[in-house]
Amino acid sequence: MAGLDPAIPPGTDTAGMAGSRPAMTDGGRAGGAFLTRLVLAATLTLLASIGWAAEKHSGYDDAGPETRAMQDDDASNPGFLWVQQGEALWSERIGAAGRSCADCHGAGHVAMRGVATRYPQYDARLGRPVTLTQRIEQCRIERQAAPPLPPESDALLGLAAYVGLQSRGMPVQVEIDGPGQSFFDSGKALYTARQGQLNLSCSQCHDGLAGQRLGGSVIPQGHPNGYPEYRLEWQGMGSLDRRIRNCMAGVRAEPFAADSEELTNLELYLGWRSNDLKVETPAVRP
Amino acid sequence: MVRVLINVPKRVKKGEAFDVKLLISHPMESGQRRDAMGEAIPRDIINSFVCTYNGEEVLRADLFPAIAANPFLSFAAVAEESGTLVMRFTDDHGTVQTETVNVTVE
Numbered sequence: 190m191a192g193l194d195p196a197i198p199p200g201t202d203t204a205g206m207a208g209s210r211p212a213m214t215d216g217g218r219a220g221g222a223f224l225t226r227l228v229l230a231a232t233l234t235l236l237a238s239i240g241w242a243a244e245k246h247s248g249y250d251d252a253g254p255e256t257r258a259m260q261d262d263d264a265s266n267p268g269f270l271w272v273q274q275g276e277a278l279w280s281e282r283i284g285a286a287g288r289s290c291a292d293c294h295g296a297g298h299v300a301m302r303g304v305a306t307r308y309p310q311y312d313a314r315l316g317r318p319v320t321l322t323q324r325i326e327q328c329r330i331e332r333q334a335a336p337p338l339p340p341e342s343d344a345l346l347g348l349a350a351y352v353g354l355q356s357r358g359m360p361v362q363v364e365i366d367g368p369g370q371s372f373f374d375s376g377k378a379l380y381t382a383r384q385g386q387l388n389l390s391c392s393q394c395h396d397g398l399a400g401q402r403l404g405g406s407v408i409p410q411g412h413p414n415g416y417p418e419y420r421l422e423w424q425g426m427g428s429l430d431r432r433i434r435n436c437m438a439g440v441r442a443e444p445f446a447a448d449s450e451e452l453t454n455l456e457l458y459l460g461w462r463s464n465d466l467k468v469e470t471p472a473v474r475p
Numbered sequence: 476m477v478r479v480l481i482n483v484p485k486r487v488k489k490g491e492a493f494d495v496k497l498l499i500s501h502p503m504e505s506g507q508r509r510d511a512m513g514e515a516i517p518r519d520i521i522n523s524f525v526c527t528y529n530g531e532e533v534l535r536a537d538l539f540p541a542i543a544a545n546p547f548l549s550f551a552a553v554a555e556e557s558g559t560l561v562m563r564f565t566d567d568h569g570t571v572q573t574e575t576v577n578v579t580v581e
Contacts, residue, residue: 263482264480264496264498265498265547265549267500267545270478270480270498270545273480421543425545
């Protein structure tokens, strides 16, 4: 029996346990081995299918073929309407400084290449992490002496989409070492904390139940590698802030305020969690 | 003025079909919805689209409320000689917008 049961080390005295188990005949032993093999094979098959679901992948892979086709063709991806606006804003001189983004940074497709892969990023001067959108706003206020753009405005989403596009196809590389660590830790704590009237954490759905369905939709792993993105549900473009606040309303929690410290920390954790996935900005999602 | 993205090959072969793709940034409000105060949101859609090539009509379409925001229009056309594609669309406010693209036939 010890040979059949790997949990019992050889030489262990099993006499005391024998009484609790049904006596096995030789036939029973052979049948048991067959069953063990069958169960093993079934488990391996199951593990293989779970293996794909558990493997880190973009929400793109969970989307339907029509949605993927929309994203694949730049001519049909509505996100490019915002990219077009962002590109125009890039070289528009604004604010008291009368300066455009291009005046300092030069051509967007050169200067902004790979930049979005590193955000959210710890800012030593501010002593906290900032998201790409917050960085754009910071630049507007400090360098262009212009009023900040309202959150979720077409102009701000457009600029973020234009900058994000310059990193499309490059792997996400969010760094959390050094002074950013404590913000990362608090973001991770938020990710795993149960919240709202439904008492659910982000992790319960996006780690535990990813690949399964909520209503008719596949639960994605929740990687933010395509923001700002065009959501068919929204009939428009939106930021990761908006997506998270949506999720929070879904579990009947009070959503974090726009640009709150909690949202930024959570986004830092999510960014790190999606490391090595390719940037897809502007992504299209259901 | 609404934002429009037009995708047409710059150079096309004589007599060969090519794709014209058009993305228009528009809310396409159906007129069936109500706002938070229960007031009906008035209909606001692009209701007609006409495309001409060197003055000759290529496509005319009437659009209806059951079309998503930011409509995507795609159709094929054939050109015999170089010219200008003119796309004109009208919304419920009567605003007419015209976009032009030059096509070179080789």
